[in-house]
Amino acid sequence: xxxxLLESLLKAPLTEAPPSPxxxxxxxxxxxxxxxxxxxxxxxxAIREVDAGSCNGCELEIHALNNAFYDLExxxxxxxxxxxxxxxxxxxxxxxxxxxxxLERTYAATPDPKWVVAVGDCAxxxxxxxxxxxxxxxxSAVVPVDLHIRGCPPKPNALLKGLIALVDG
Amino acid sequence: MTFLSALxxxxxxxxxxxxxxxxxxxxxxxxxxxxxxxxxxATLLGLWSDGEAVHLALHAPEPPQLLITSLPCPARRxxxxxxxxxxxxxxxxxxxxxxxxxxxxxxxxxPWLDHGRWGMRHPLGVPEPVPxxxxxxxxxxxxxxxxxxxxxxxVHAGIIEPGHFxxxxxxxxxxxxxxxxxxxxKGIDGLMRGASLDRAAKLAGRTSGDSTVAYATAFAGxxxxxxxxxxxxxxxxxxxxxxxxxxxxxxxxxIGAICNDASFSLIHAHCGILRxxxxxxxxxxxxxxLMMDCVVPGGTxxxxxxxxxxxxxxxxxxxxxxxxxxxxxxxxxxxxxxxxITTGTLKQPLARQFGAGGFVGRGSGRAFxxxxxxxxxxxxxxxxxxxxxxxxxxxxxxxVRIGEIAQSLALIEQILERLPPGPIRAHEDLPAPGQARxxxxxxxxxxxxxxxWVRVAGNGTVAHCHLRDPSWFQWPLLEAAIEGNIVAxxxxxxxxxxxxxxxxxx
Numbered sequence: 283x284x285x286x287l288l289e290s291l292l293k294a295p296l297t298e299a300p301p302s303p304x305x306x307x308x309x310x311x312x313x314x315x316x317x318x319x320x321x322x323x324x325x326x327x328a329i330r331e332v333d334a335g336s337c338n339g340c341e342l343e344i345h346a347l348n349n350a351f352y353d354l355e356x357x358x359x360x361x362x363x364x365x366x367x368x369x370x371x372x373x374x375x376x377x378x379x380x381x382x383x384x385l386e387r388t389y390a391a392t393p394d395p396k397w398v399v400a401v402g403d404c405a406x407x408x409x410x411x412x413x414x415x416x417x418x419x420x421x422s423a424v425v426p427v428d429l430h431i432r433g434c435p436p437k438p439n440a441l442l443k444g445l446i447a448l449v450d451g
Numbered sequence: 452m453t454f455l456s457a458l459x460x461x462x463x464x465x466x467x468x469x470x471x472x473x474x475x476x477x478x479x480x481x482x483x484x485x486x487x488x489x490x491x492x493a494t495l496l497g498l499w500s501d502g503e504a505v506h507l508a509l510h511a512p513e514p515p516q517l518l519i520t521s522l523p524c525p526a527r528r529x530x531x532x533x534x535x536x537x538x539x540x541x542x543x544x545x546x547x548x549x550x551x552x553x554x555x556x557x558x559x560x561x562p563w564l565d566h567g568r569w570g571m572r573h574p575l576g577v578p579e580p581v582p583x584x585x586x587x588x589x590x591x592x593x594x595x596x597x598x599x600x601x602x603x604x605x606v607h608a609g610i611i612e613p614g615h616f617x618x619x620x621x622x623x624x625x626x627x628x629x630x631x632x633x634x635x636x637k638g639i640d641g642l643m644r645g646a647s648l649d650r651a652a653k654l655a656g657r658t659s660g661d662s663t664v665a666y667a668t669a670f671a672g673x674x675x676x677x678x679x680x681x682x683x684x685x686x687x688x689x690x691x692x693x694x695x696x697x698x699x700x701x702x703x704x705x706i707g708a709i710c711n712d713a714s715f716s717l718i719h720a721h722c723g724i725l726r727x728x729x730x731x732x733x734x735x736x737x738x739x740x741l742m743m744d745c746v747v748p749g750g751t752x753x754x755x756x757x758x759x760x761x762x763x764x765x766x767x768x769x770x771x772x773x774x775x776x777x778x779x780x781x782x783x784x785x786x787x788x789x790x791x792i793t794t795g796t797l798k799q800p801l802a803r804q805f806g807a808g809g810f811v812g813r814g815s816g817r818a819f820x821x822x823x824x825x826x827x828x829x830x831x832x833x834x835x836x837x838x839x840x841x842x843x844x845x846x847x848x849x850x851v852r853i854g855e856i857a858q859s860l861a862l863i864e865q866i867l868e869r870l871p872p873g874p875i876r877a878h879e880d881l882p883a884p885g886q887a888r889x890x891x892x893x894x895x896x897x898x899x900x901x902x903x904w905v906r907v908a909g910n911g912t913v914a915h916c917h918l919r920d921p922s923w924f925q926w927p928l929l930e931a932a933i934e935g936n937i938v939a940x941x942x943x944x945x946x947x948x949x950x951x952x953x954x955x956x957x
Contacts, residue, residue, distance in 0.1 A: 283717065283780055283784070285776075286717065286721070286776060286777075286780065287717070296724060331610045332606055333610075333611070333612050333613050333635070334613075335634075335635045335637060336612070336635070336660070336953065337657040337658065337659060337660040337663075337953045338612055338659060338660040338661055338951065338952070338953050339657065339660025339661070339663065339741055339743070340660070341610050341611065341612065341660075342660060342661060342704075342741065343740070344610050345610055345704075346723075346726075346727060346730070348723070349720075349723035349724060349726070349727050350720060350723065350724050350727075351724070351727050361610060363608035363609070364608070365606075375635065376637060378634065378635055378636055378637055379566075379568040379569055379570075379583065380566045380568050380633055380634045380635070380636055381605065381613060381634050381635065382568065383568075383585065384605045384606050384613065384634070388606050410642075410650075410653055410654060410657060411637045411638070411639075411642065411657075413642075414637055414638035414641055414642050415569050415570075415571065415574040415638050415641060416569060416574075416636045416637050416638035416641075417637055417638065434657075434743065435660070435741070437734075437740060
């Protein structure tokens with residue numbers, strides 16, 4: 283283990299340069315975010331991830347944000363275990379009818395001010411699953427959404443761009 | 452005469468079904484099949500409905516190896532399988548929820564996928580409108596002194612899928628765990644009806660995102676069997692290449708996450724790096740990190756890019772250089788082994804009875820791998836060993852994954868060496884068969900065997916498709932494996948099983 287730790291200390295970090303914030307995301311956020319509330323939170327946001335019906339593809343890429351290449355925490359963004367500790371809900375999936383109440387309750391449990399980021403094409407409008415008896419639709423059909431990050435699933439870099447726009451915009 | 456061939460001789464063969472036989476049987480023969488399953492003469496591979504009949508897929512080592520028995524249900528009921536063979540229980544409850552076909556004398560009549568939120572009962576059978584207010588669910592009790600319950604989920608603390616776990620505990624010890632799933636039910640069976648093959652392939656590839664290649668390969672295999680298509684050899688090799696990359700990425704993710712749940716974050720960090728390397732090579736090689744929509748009926752949608760062909764040998768070298776250090780670290784860290792050895796033990800008879808696939812089954816001595824038996828190309832031409840451990844604990848499931856990483860590396864090298872030239876797709880547009888055709892395929896994903904059954908209508912659309920995730924037979928075993936362990940070890944046990952929620956909930 284010592285060798286592994288020592289090597290990790292001596293070698294250059296794997297962490298890559300941050301991407302610039304997504305222009306589209308900045309435009310979408312400008313409409314929904316007040317500068318004042320952003321100042322109040324500073325440059326640090328706690329994120330609670332909610333899978334409201336996804337195929338798990340988006341979760342895999344959200345997970346990747348924590349690896350050494352993307353290192354999300356360097357931007358002051360970190361995942362927390364409870365909506366009570368969160369500023370941002372990161373919601374994936376078409377919202378299924380069986381998850382609707384859980385999503386509503388998670389949103390209600392998140393203290394104000396709060397933002398919702400919908401991740402993935404399904405979270406936009408239900409995607410491939412829209413029209414099913416088991417699906418309500420996109421995330422905005424259930425809770426207000428401040429930012430959409432597209433993709434099936436979005437690559438970690440696309441997720442980073444969107445999230446950086448949240449703290450930098 | 453083997454058990455399956457005896458069953459086969461008692462039914463009438465359906466000519467449209469490929470490559471394994473499907474026979475329509477009467478109720479007494481159906482009951483015989485159930486008794487045989489209960490006696491261990493065959494393994495349950497799947498139980499599903501198309502709204503008119505129920506279909507039971509059975510597996511046994513001797514030819515015909517695989518048999519589907521079908522029982523028409525004009526009275527909308529069928530003799531319960533679960534009454535004698537518990538692995539069928541949740542499948543039966545799902546059939547009733549979706550299609551309204553009632554398993555007679557079933558031991559558990561509670562709804563499973565239906566939470567009372569759809570605004571109707573039996574959406575794929577004869578729908579009955581009901582208010583979408585949500586049903587109350589009666590969890591099984593546990594009786595004894597000083598027991599308390601811990602409800603967990605559906606929203607979990609980590610970045611994982613939703614489901615509910617109800618623990619009954621005595622202090623730290625888990626006396627009973629009961630799962631309630633179905634939260635991510637998207638209605639995939641329903642969306643498949645009438646879908647074009649292209650759209651259906653996309654849906655299949657999003658049944659469980661971590662196994663998108665396995666699902667797309669199973670769906671494509673079933674369609675190709677139904678339509679009698681010859682898949683180009685190059686496409687078969689490319690599918691295997693993608694399948695092994697998917698296995699590598701998931702096994703790295705799982706090994707890291709299991710160690711992380713034992714608070715050993717160093718291995719987690721390094722496994723995360725290896726996983727990222729694999730996904731980047733997949734992106735370079737096939738244009739998508741998870742390789743979604745790369746496998747299609749008739750072949751593959753993309754060929755291996757030249758840059759990908761160059762990047763793979765480098766990836767192999769990186770893994771061979773970095774991974775053994777991590778394995779040695781796992782093997783020599785007493786604090787870690789203290790958490791994984793003898794934790795969450797799944798007994799061998801249960802693994803056998805439930806036909807548990809993947810590392811769950813192979814970690815408990817069940818030597819089954821769909822790549823070997825029934826086998827499918829190109830694996831019948833490639834050399835690899837099935838990794839089996841006997842202890843059934845978290846540690847055994849880690850070692851199966853470690854062993855399978857080495858096997859996948861060897862497979863990828865053979866695939867690259869022997870990758871045949873030629874087209875990657877048989878037809879740009881698949882021919883409409885004129886009359887209904889059916890096919891079944893069994894593909895070994897990283898988690899276990901994925902079953903796909905499809906009925907293609909005469910006009911070339913999907914009349915019905917059923918996708919069975921390996922998790923159907925693994926989730927119930929997690930309830931057994933956790934018994935007597937402490938609550939704090941549940942994440943460790945759960946991660947070592949890594950069952951799919953979305954693949955199960957459909």
